Amino acid sequence: xxxxxxxxxxxxxxxxxxxxxxxxxxxxxxxxxxxxxxxxxxxxxxxxxxxxxxxxxxxxxxxxxxxxxxxxxxxxxxxxxxxxxxxxxxxxxxxxxxxxxxxxxxxxxxxxxxxxxxxxxxxxxxxxxxxxxxxxxxxxxxxxxxxxxxxxxxxxxxxxxxxxxxxxxxxxxxxxxxxxxxxxxxxxxxxxxxxxxxxxxxxxxxxxxxxxxxxxxxxxxxxxxxxxxxxxxxxxxxxxxxxxxxxxxxxxxxxxxxxxxxxxxxxxxxxxxxxxxxxxxxxxxxxxxxxxxxxxxxxxxxxxxxxxxxxxxxxxxxxxxxxxxxxxxxxxxxxxxxxxxxxxxxxxxxxxxxxxxxxxxxxxxxxxxxxxxxxxxxxxxxxxxxxxxxxxxxxxxxxxxxxxxxxxxxxxxxxxxxxxxxxxxxxxxxxxxxxxxxxxxx
Amino acid sequence: xxxxxxxxxxxxxxxxxxxxxxxxxxxxxxxxxxxxxxxxxxxxxxxxxxxxxxxxxxxxxxxxxxxxxxxxxxxxxxxxxxxxxxxxxxxxxxxxxxxxxxxxxxxxxxxxxxxxxxxxxxxxxxxxxxxxxxxxxxxxxxxxxxxxxxxxxxxxxxxxxxxxxxxxxxxxxxxxxxxxxxxxxxxxxxxxxxxxxxxxxxxxxxxxxxxxxxxxxxxxxxxxxxxxxxxxxxxxxxxxxxxxxxxxxxxxxxxxxxxxxxxxxxxxxxxxxxxxxxxxxxxxxxxxxxxxxxxxxxxxxxxxxxxxxxxxxxxxxxxxxxxxxxxxxxxxxxxxxxxxxxxxxxxxxxxxxxxxxxxxxxxxxxxxxx
Ligand code: SF4
Ligand SMILES: [Zn+2]
Ligand SMILES: [Zn+2]
Ligand SMILES: [Zn+2]
Ligand SMILES: [Zn+2]
Numbered sequence: 031x032x033x034x035x036x037x038x039x040x041x042x043x044x045x046x047x048x049x050x051x052x053x054x055x056x057x058x059x060x061x062x063x064x065x066x067x068x069x070x071x072x073x074x075x076x077x078x079x080x081x082x083x084x085x086x087x088x089x090x091x092x093x094x095x096x097x098x099x100x101x102x103x104x105x106x107x108x109x110x111x112x113x114x115x116x117x118x119x120x121x122x123x124x125x126x127x128x129x130x131x132x133x134x135x136x137x138x139x140x141x142x143x144x145x146x147x148x149x150x151x152x153x154x155x156x157x158x159x160x161x162x163x164x165x166x167x168x169x170x171x172x173x174x175x176x177x178x179x180x181x182x183x184x185x186x187x188x189x190x191x192x193x194x195x196x197x198x199x200x201x202x203x204x205x206x207x208x209x210x211x212x213x214x215x216x217x218x219x220x221x222x223x224x225x226x227x228x229x230x231x232x233x234x235x236x237x238x239x240x241x242x243x244x245x246x247x248x249x250x251x252x253x254x255x256x257x258x259x260x261x262x263x264x265x266x267x268x269x270x271x272x273x274x275x276x277x278x279x280x281x282x283x284x285x286x287x288x289x290x291x292x293x294x295x296x297x298x299x300x301x302x303x304x305x306x307x308x309x310x311x312x313x314x315x316x317x318x319x320x321x322x323x324x325x326x327x328x329x330x331x332x333x334x335x336x337x338x339x340x341x342x343x344x345x346x347x348x349x350x351x352x353x354x355x356x357x358x359x360x361x362x363x364x365x366x367x368x369x370x371x372x373x374x375x376x377x378x379x380x381x382x383x384x385x386x387x388x389x390x391x392x393x394x395x396x397x398x399x400x401x402x403x404x405x406x407x408x409x410x411x412x413x414x415x416x417x418x419x420x421x422x423x424x425x426x427x428x429x430x431x432x433x434x435x436x437x438x439x440x441x442x443x444x445x446x447x448x449x450x451x452x453x454x455x456x457x458x459x460x461x462x463x464x465x466x467x468x469x470x471x472x
Numbered sequence: 473x474x475x476x477x478x479x480x481x482x483x484x485x486x487x488x489x490x491x492x493x494x495x496x497x498x499x500x501x502x503x504x505x506x507x508x509x510x511x512x513x514x515x516x517x518x519x520x521x522x523x524x525x526x527x528x529x530x531x532x533x534x535x536x537x538x539x540x541x542x543x544x545x546x547x548x549x550x551x552x553x554x555x556x557x558x559x560x561x562x563x564x565x566x567x568x569x570x571x572x573x574x575x576x577x578x579x580x581x582x583x584x585x586x587x588x589x590x591x592x593x594x595x596x597x598x599x600x601x602x603x604x605x606x607x608x609x610x611x612x613x614x615x616x617x618x619x620x621x622x623x624x625x626x627x628x629x630x631x632x633x634x635x636x637x638x639x640x641x642x643x644x645x646x647x648x649x650x651x652x653x654x655x656x657x658x659x660x661x662x663x664x665x666x667x668x669x670x671x672x673x674x675x676x677x678x679x680x681x682x683x684x685x686x687x688x689x690x691x692x693x694x695x696x697x698x699x700x701x702x703x704x705x706x707x708x709x710x711x712x713x714x715x716x717x718x719x720x721x722x723x724x725x726x727x728x729x730x731x732x733x734x735x736x737x738x739x740x741x742x743x744x745x746x747x748x749x750x751x752x753x754x755x756x757x758x759x760x761x762x763x764x765x766x767x768x769x770x771x772x773x774x775x776x777x778x779x780x781x782x783x784x785x786x787x788x789x790x791x792x793x794x795x796x797x798x799x800x801x802x803x804x805x806x807x808x809x810x811x812x813x814x815x816x817x818x819x820x821x822x823x824x825x826x827x828x829x830x831x832x833x834x835x836x837x838x839x840x841x842x
Contacts, residue, residue, distance in 0.1 A: 217737055260662060261733055261740050265747025269754060322732045330736065334729045349665040356667055358754025376750055385521045386693035386742065387501060391490035392513035399492035402481065406491035409483045425746050429739055 034296035034339065056297060063304050070301045074115045074289040077274070082241070085127035097133035098240040102231055105139065105152050105312030107302045108246035112290055113137065114305055116244070117163040124166065133242075136169045138234050140227055141455055145175065145207055146314040153456045155310050160458065162310075172456035173234060175206045178226045179444050180451060187370070188417050188440035189431050191389045193380040197369075198418030200442055209442050217327045218433025221262060221426065222441075225371045232279040233450050240284065247288040250295035250335060253350035257331045264426040267373050269357035294347065296339075368424035369445055379425035421445075489514070500697035503738055508705055515702055519690055520555050526676050528688050531562030534642045538633055539567040539588065539596075541581030543703050544648030546588060546710035548691060551702075552646070553592050567592075568636045568645065570629055571600035573608025577716050584711040591709060599636035601628055605809055613717060615812055621717040624808055631796055631805045634685045642685070649689040652696040652730065655741045658748035659726045667753065674748035684797055695741060 036055045045052045045062035047069075052060035061069060081090065082097055101116065103109045116135060123131045139152045156170050186200040206226065210219040235243050247255070252272050259268050274287045290298065302308055319325055325333075338346050362376035394400055423431065434441050486507075487495045493507035499514070506514070523529060537552065539545045549567060556563045569585045572578050582598065589596040602608045605628060613621050633645050657673045660666070672678070677688045691699070703710055733740045790796065791803035798804070 215737065257659070257662060260658065260744055260747040260751075261737075263739075263743035263746045265744075266750035268751075323735055325736065327733060327737065327740075330729065330732045334725070334732075338725065346663055350662055353662050353665045353667065353670070356753055357670075358752055360750040361752045362750060377746070379746070382746065383742070385525055386518050388514040388517045388521065389489065389504075390513065390517065391487070391492075392507075392509035394490060394492045399490070402483075402486060403490070403492040406483050406486055425743070429737075429743055432739065433737075 034294050035300045071115050073292045077289040083132040085123045085130045085132050099133045099242045100235045100240040101137045102245045103137045103139045107311050108298050110307045110311050111298050111301050112246040120166045139172045141172055141174055147316050148312050149315050150312050170458045171454055174453040174455050177453045183444040183446045184442050185445045186440045187443055193383040195421045195423045196417035197421040213433045215433030218430045220326045221430045235284050236279050236282055242285045244287045244289055248290050248293050248295040248298050249351055250347045253347040254331050256350050256354040258328050261327050262426050263429055266360040268354050272354050366422050368427050369421050370427045373424050375424045379428050500695050522693055534564045536566045536568040536637045536642045536645045538645050538647040539569050539585050541584035541711040543710045546708050547699050547703050548648045549592050565594050567594050567596040569598045570632050573601050573610055581711040587709055597636050599632045627804050634683055637685045644686050646688050650691040650694050650696045651741045655744040658744050670751050
């Protein structure tokens with residue numbers, strides 16, 4: 031079967047772009063190593079052509095002010111490749127414009143060391159990366175995942191039989207890991223992490239005055255996201271979340287971009303190998319289960335795409351992305367915003383679910399049944415479960431909430447999350463020092 | 473049930489809804505442990521809710537149940553009969569079967585339908601492809617190949633159901649399409665980029681200009697596994713062999729994916745349908761050019777035949793060949809049949825892969841409607 035990127039063996043076919051011998055075929059074209067790297071870089075440049083990201087002078091420079099781009103950096107291969115590409119862009123800008131670049135780069139990592147049992151600490155690879163990209167100034171920040179929760183604002187959210195959600199105050203010291211460990215469903219944890227990451231990145235971008243957030247999502251990953259959102263009952267979010275778009279966060283406009291949206295995951299992997307980036311990457315030591323019952327929604331969808339590629343349906347990812355891009359706002363009436371994920375709510379989710387998932391028993395008929403029912407009532411100590419006040423949730427969050435044991439725990443979540451205390455585990459103050467030196471030494 | 477009296481049940485073994493009877497099953501939709509009675513109750517009530525909240529029927533309606541003898545349509549006939557009596561819908565129910573002409577599959581399943589006719593005491597009408605089109609599915613497959621069998625079969629069935637219903641003076645056919653089918657279609661449309669069907673695939677009632685007969689799916693929110701359980705507990709008489717012409721390969725992969733997803737999150741079938749009900753296409757960006765193009769086309773049309781057609785919707789006309797309602801000169805079925813006649817000798821519908829063939833075919837078909 032034809033793979034998205036195929037290596038050539040001792041082939042003398044010339045590269046599409048230069049005289050050198052090609053080493054691989056990508057999208058039916060022959061490339062040498064350098065030209066393939068340039069080809070992938072070109073994909074990013076095409077996405078970020080806007081004046082905003084170019085070196086600017088005079089009126090233009092004034093108009094845009096200092097542009098700051100936040101790179102969401104997990105340490106995985108895709109974000110590593112995007113870092114490599116952006117550094118290359120900045121270096122080139124510096125060279126051609128006498129030290130002036132189009133934007134400043136802030137690299138933000140949300141610490142996953144504990145939750146994913148990573149093989150390395152990100153703090154340990156940062157010095158190597160700073161050295162590798164020493165021509166440009168990069169700010170690195172590692173943010174604690176627990177920055178998302180603020181003790182005072184924790185609430186316990188639960189669901190009743192009619193799919194209505196409630197909240198009540200809950201005061202206890204708890205970590206994100208504790209919260210996620212209470213799910214009985216891995217996909218629920220995955221869904222909540224998504225919400226946490228998005229919120230934290232926006233918060234950092236806001237605090238740091240970044241106008242843009244870039245994510246390393248490949249075309250394959252975006253296709254996965256489209257299917258995953260559909261599967262999670264979040265179909266109405268697709269049109270917005272997979273396009274490059276602007277979020278309004280605390281009255282600030284923050285642009286979210288996927289500069290590698292035209293690059294296949296397989297191409298990113300090859301770039302990573304050819305540019306020798308794997309020495310820096312970080313991985314989870316948790317082995318993915320072979321049993322699909324232990325996988326998450328996203329895992330299953332990834333496997334599906336991989337298996338499609340193997341059986342020759344290689345263009346599916348791009349078809350899915352194109353389909354997703356054609357979607358727009360739902361034509362249903364908007365009812366409000368979800369208090370957990372902040373997404374828009376259309377068809378009333380609890381009414382919708384209640385109509386098609388009845389929870390009424392058939393009538394009790396015989397003496398014997400009545401007897402059993404009495405027995406049951408005696409055995410349960412009639413503890414009135416006080417669920418608290420009603421809370422507006424979207425369909426996706428109701429389903430996620432269903433992945434928690436309702437009786438004892440429910441979901442613990444910060445509801446009034448305006449006040450975030452960002453807690454950085456690591457910041458490279460070298461950058462800061464360099465700025466001061468540049469400015470004040472003669 | 474004397475055994476229960478002898479052995480006292482533990483409270484934890486009771487049904488999670490009534491807490492009065494022994495739980496005998498886990499409900500596939502939410503894994504709740506239920507007794508038989510409560511399962512029947514929730515299963516039937518959910519279908520009733522779906523019918524009522526979507527205003528599917530009015531009193532006095534004559535409804536044809538598309539009956540294949542398979543579990544979906546057998547359970548549909550049984551449940552509709554039950555609900556019609558319980559809630560006084562006032563419906564006249566009729567069984568309508570299509571004989572596609574697939575030896576070893578449809579001939580046996582039709583025998584089941586004939587038994588159902590007696591069991592449910594409903595009139596039965598059978599319409600056959602051979603009578604209607606002079607082609608049986610077996611003949612079509614031997615001529616056009618197995619890969620697009622379902623595409624042919626689907627187009628022909630649609631028209632056959634319409635004709636059967638019309639013959640009976642009925643304008644509403646209900647089919648046994650269940651929640652799994654709907655969810656699978658939503659996934660398929662996304663995976664295959666079938667933009668034209670994205671918005672309509674989750675509709676419970678289709679009422680199209682091209683057909684005098686409306687279609688609805690009372691099982692839109694009913695899980696396939698629950699249909700199987702219901703048929704099993706109620707000891708319904710159905711035919712369980714699959715069609716000899718397996719569904720196309722690509723649909724198979726989507727089905728596999730859905731199965732995997734359901735095993736990790738049973739609600740995902742409903743979740744996908746909820747998503748599907750919210751999918752809508754973004755308005756076209758270049759409004760001006762479109763308006764300009766339309767204008768030009770209208771002008772051309774006036775020049776050509778002197779009549780003015782302002783509406784973008786085509787007027788429903790009749791197929792020149794068969795007289796069936798169609799927005800084109802020749803209806804989809806006749807186009808397919810024409811192609812078959814041409815190919816009767818040489819089988820030339822070779823395609824690179826299953827998906828290509830099916831996609832090509834449905835593109836051709838889409839080109840026909842406006
Ligand atoms: S599986 Fe395909 S060929 Fe067989 S009856 Fe159904 S639509 Fe027709
Ligand atoms: Zn080259
Ligand atoms: Zn939500
Ligand atoms: Zn019960
Ligand atoms: Zn015709």
